[in-house]
Amino acid sequence: MSEHPYRDVAIVGVFNTIQARRLEGHDSQSIAMEAAFGALADAGIELQDVDAVVGSFAADMVLELELGPCARVQNTLGIPAVLQGAQMIAAGEADVVLLAAGGASVYLDRGATAPWTRPSNELVVSHGLFTAAEFALMARRHMLLYGTTPEQMAEVAAVIRNNGHINPDAVYFGRGPFTRDDVLNSRMIADPFHLLDCSTTSEGGCGLVLARADRADRSRAAWIYGGASDAFGPSYQVPPVWDMTGRSDLVAGYVGRQAATKVFALAGLGPDDVDVAELYDPFSFEIIRQLEAFGFCGEGEGGAFVDDGHIALGGRLPVTTDGGTMSFSHAGQNAQMLQRVIRAVEQIRGECKSAQVPDATVAICSNGGAGALFTDVMLLGSERP
Amino acid sequence: MSELLRPQEIGIPVPQIGTHSAPLWEAAQRGVVAFQRCEQCGASPHKVAVVCGRCHARNLAWVESAGRGRLYSWTVVWRPQTPVFHVPYAPAIVQMDEGFWLICSLIGLAPDDIKADLEVGIEFHAASEALQIPYARPLPR
Numbered sequence: 426m427s428e429h430p431y432r433d434v435a436i437v438g439v440f441n442t443i444q445a446r447r448l449e450g451h452d453s454q455s456i457a458m459e460a461a462f463g464a465l466a467d468a469g470i471e472l473q474d475v476d477a478v479v480g481s482f483a484a485d486m487v488l489e490l491e492l493g494p495c496a497r498v499q500n501t502l503g504i505p506a507v508l509q510g511a512q513m514i515a516a517g518e519a520d521v522v523l524l525a526a527g528g529a530s531v532y533l534d535r536g537a538t539a540p541w542t543r544p545s546n547e548l549v550v551s552h553g554l555f556t557a558a559e560f561a562l563m564a565r566r567h568m569l570l571y572g573t574t575p576e577q578m579a580e581v582a583a584v585i586r587n588n589g590h591i592n593p594d595a596v597y598f599g600r601g602p603f604t605r606d607d608v609l610n611s612r613m614i615a616d617p618f619h620l621l622d623c624s625t626t627s628e629g630g631c632g633l634v635l636a637r638a639d640r641a642d643r644s645r646a647a648w649i650y651g652g653a654s655d656a657f658g659p660s661y662q663v664p665p666v667w668d669m670t671g672r673s674d675l676v677a678g679y680v681g682r683q684a685a686t687k688v689f690a691l692a693g694l695g696p697d698d699v700d701v702a703e704l705y706d707p708f709s710f711e712i713i714r715q716l717e718a719f720g721f722c723g724e725g726e727g728g729a730f731v732d733d734g735h736i737a738l739g740g741r742l743p744v745t746t747d748g749g750t751m752s753f754s755h756a757g758q759n760a761q762m763l764q765r766v767i768r769a770v771e772q773i774r775g776e777c778k779s780a781q782v783p784d785a786t787v788a789i790c791s792n793g794g795a796g797a798l799f800t801d802v803m804l805l806g807s808e809r810p
Numbered sequence: 811m812s813e814l815l816r817p818q819e820i821g822i823p824v825p826q827i828g829t830h831s832a833p834l835w836e837a838a839q840r841g842v843v844a845f846q847r848c849e850q851c852g853a854s855p856h857k858v859a860v861v862c863g864r865c866h867a868r869n870l871a872w873v874e875s876a877g878r879g880r881l882y883s884w885t886v887v888w889r890p891q892t893p894v895f896h897v898p899y900a901p902a903i904v905q906m907d908e909g910f911w912l913i914c915s916l917i918g919l920a921p922d923d924i925k926a927d928l929e930v931g932i933e934f935h936a937a938s939e940a941l942q943i944p945y946a947r948p949l950p951r
Contacts, residue, residue: 536892537891538891538892543891545826546825546857547825547827547828547858548825548857548858548913549913551822551824551941552899552901552914552943553818553887553891553892553899553901555891558885558901561885562884562902565883612888612889613886613888613889614888614889615886615887616885616886616887616921620889658856663857664856664903666882666903666911667883669911671863
């Protein structure tokens with residue numbers, strides 16, 4: 426068997442800044458900069474050893490930190506950015522890759538939904554769509570096809586929010602505990618999603634450092650077992666149709682299945698080997714969908730899977746253990762996407778302040794969702810592949 | 811008995827009309843749903859396109875729809891995208907009789923009366939002085 430493509434790539438540093446509803450005095454770039462310093466400190470790597478920066482502010486950081494000559498990649502997404510950094514190391518383009526993201530002073534008009542949730546395409550703009558409505562159009566099809574219920578979605582929201590309730594670093598720390606009824610009794614936003622079925626909005630930054638395996642202290646390293654991305658098109662520009670297909674029979678409703686299949690194949694593992702799932706949680710339903718798309722249960726069985734308690738702490742597959750975008754943080758600008766990877770690393774290291782899954786050695790994480798027509802998947806583990 | 815869903819008022823955000831989509835919005839001014847169909851394989855694209863997604867031919871023709879379809883999916887929004895939208899409003903996907911999916915908003919029924927596969931007709935209402943957008947109203951049974 427040939428060598429694993431990420432054998433020489435170690436995730437050696439992760440960091441979250443303070444996350445809050447509002448971080449006075451910060452903008453997205455300044456909080457991302459704080460995150461960059463934090464991630465490097467966690468890795469025990471000096472700034473002058475960084476030879477690639479990935480993220481929205483990569484070029485600005487190279488300038489401000491006087492890192493030149495240095496590769497700069499403006500890739501903004503979470504998992505694809507980590508994979509790109511890993512590929513740069515695997516290909517010999519870089520030895521130490523710094524990723525940083527942050528959002529602050531972006532969402533100030535609270536009369537409207539967050540700016541990053543609003544589409545602008547000519548087909549959708551006049552119909553008042555925003556992410557909650559887009560994802561609701563997908564969730565409705567699942568309800569019609571499989572009988573998935575608002576109660577099952579509420580179970581997801583309660584589990585994830587309760588994970589945030591016990592996480593001292595979560596924006597909504599101590600704000601629970603939540604029951605299904607709390608979710609179902611919160612005001613309706615975009616049917617079937619109640620307020621507590623939806624992600625929150627906040628501000629914060631996060632960073633991650635990748636290094637060639639022989640360049641860093643590997644004692645706390647997490648390793649990339651595989652990563653892949655699926656999309657059916659641009660987000661929020663066309664009707665989010667569950668049954669849309671492209672070059673195979675796989676429907677847009679299960680975007681991410683091909684990616685998960687590739688990731689498990691590269692890792693030589695299957696869903697049963699996963700200890701913890703740091704799934705992206707823009708809306709409660711999205712977790713039910715991802716469980717099916719990634720093969721943790723069959724099509725249409727996601728509702729029953731969460732009903733049976735499998736995703737709660739202590740269950741078969743604890744999900745989104747820091748509280749996710751529903752409770753931990755959702756700063757926009759894709760910081761929240763990278764935070765899925767960061768939490769998976771913390772789980773693998775056994776360093777979570779709350780909700781540590783005992784002896785977690787394999788973690789899956791995801792970004793995106795059906796309502797956005799893309800899903801990224803990554804599998805991390807404790808052993809060098 | 812809850813209130814019937816109704817069209818939005820003038821002042822909502824309006825489309826920036828794309829290079830290739832003038833026929834769509836010209837038809838809308840006449841109260842007609844226009845869509846593209848591939849003259850080679852008969853497929854319709856998901857958005858205004860220059861290439862057929864199914865067979866990759868470059869002869870997509872503009873066709874006028876009969877303006878009828880079935881409700882495929884919907885949501886009822888109670889927290890508006892921006893305050894210029896009055897609530898509730900109900901963005902919907904209609905599977906048109908000609909086979910393509912249309913994004914529109916439901917009107918003429920109460921939120922509680924929305925059901926899958928409802929037969930609807932498409933009508934247009936002003937989003938601005940210059941532009942009409944599609945709404946779906948249940949057809950009389």
